[in-house]
Amino acid sequence: MTELKHDEQLYDITIIGGGPCGLFTSFYAGIRDAKTKIIDSLPQLGGQLAELYPEKYIYDVAGFPKVLARDLVNNLKEQSAQYNPTVCLNERVIGLKKLEDGTFELTTNSTVHLSKTVIITAGIGAFTPRSLPAENTKDFEGKGIHYFIDNLQSHKGKKALVVGGGDSAVDYALMLEEVCEKVTLIHRRDQFRAHEESVKKLYDSSIDVKVFNELKSVHGDGALEKAVLINNKDKSTEEIDANLIIGALGFSASLGPIMEWGLEIEDSMIVVNTKMETNIPGVYAAGDIVTYPGKVKLIATGFGEAPTAVNNAKMFFDPNAKLHPGHSSNRKE
């Protein structure tokens, strides 16, 4: 097991989950002059909007007759960035515990973080990448098989195979084309779920696109060397050289460890009171993950719950603060 890093800085508010609700929470925490950190298990911010439906229009966010999910996320990121929250991506919060002095210690897969209060905006849970359903893949995970691209340059000169037919698969293949010796993309159907413009770029590129193909098995002596593909129409197989495989088959979501932090849970949601406070003093929650009588899971309701959670968290770590923040329109530019 790799050793965990320790971030010794104490934050006022740590937000678990950088979906729309977490992003708006971070902006609002900025308004309240709180030193804020957002942690998300995904490599990007935006939660369900960025991961599940970036190209869909949303019609029920106040002030927008309609807005693309991707654009709403970009606007939320811009709004949040005004206050420079610390953003930690690719980190799943696994443990939450209160230390003797009242500080919260949050443990992720890579780091231990410290915070005076916590706001959980973890939606439907942490997304984990769907594993590649092929022989021997477990043996090469992290040793040639990856589910994200963190550092494009580290793949320079490789023979890459991308598996999938959505936006991520097509975007990854196009990114890799810039640095790899060869890129192959396989998809089990001939229709892509990716943005039309990206699919056009894909077919105009040097990427070898093989539709109706699936990954059958992977091979190598210690490190990944070859992949065997199977055509799902005529069942013929083909062996290709590949020392990098990117699985881009989407994600599944699970609350996982959050259920074990001593929070009151009802139907896989965290019970909160009207202050958005959980049963653990100093831990608040908002968005899809919370429940209370009459709760409706919508982006609009999450946006309402976020300021309530922040203003009450502010009172928790700064008892002299006022609950009501004043109006943002009075802010000096």
Ligand SMILES: Cc1cc2nc3c(=O)[nH]c(=O)nc-3n(C[C@H](O)[C@H](O)[C@H](O)COP(=O)(O)OP(=O)(O)OC[C@H]3O[C@@H](n4cnc5c(N)ncnc54)[C@H](O)[C@@H]3O)c2cc1C
């Ligand atoms: C196809 C589809 C269409 C939709 N259309 C609409 C619509 O038109 N209008 C509307 O109002 N709503 C719509 N919704 C619902 C809307 O997307 C959700 O209400 C909204 O995303 C909830 O936001 P959130 O920030 O609470 O959670 P999420 O968007 O789920 O974000 C939670 C984030 O927390 C992260 N996370 C979870 N656990 C951890 C952990 N342990 N450690 C680190 N990170 C963690 C996740 O990776 C995720 O990024 C739609 C949903 C879907 C699937």
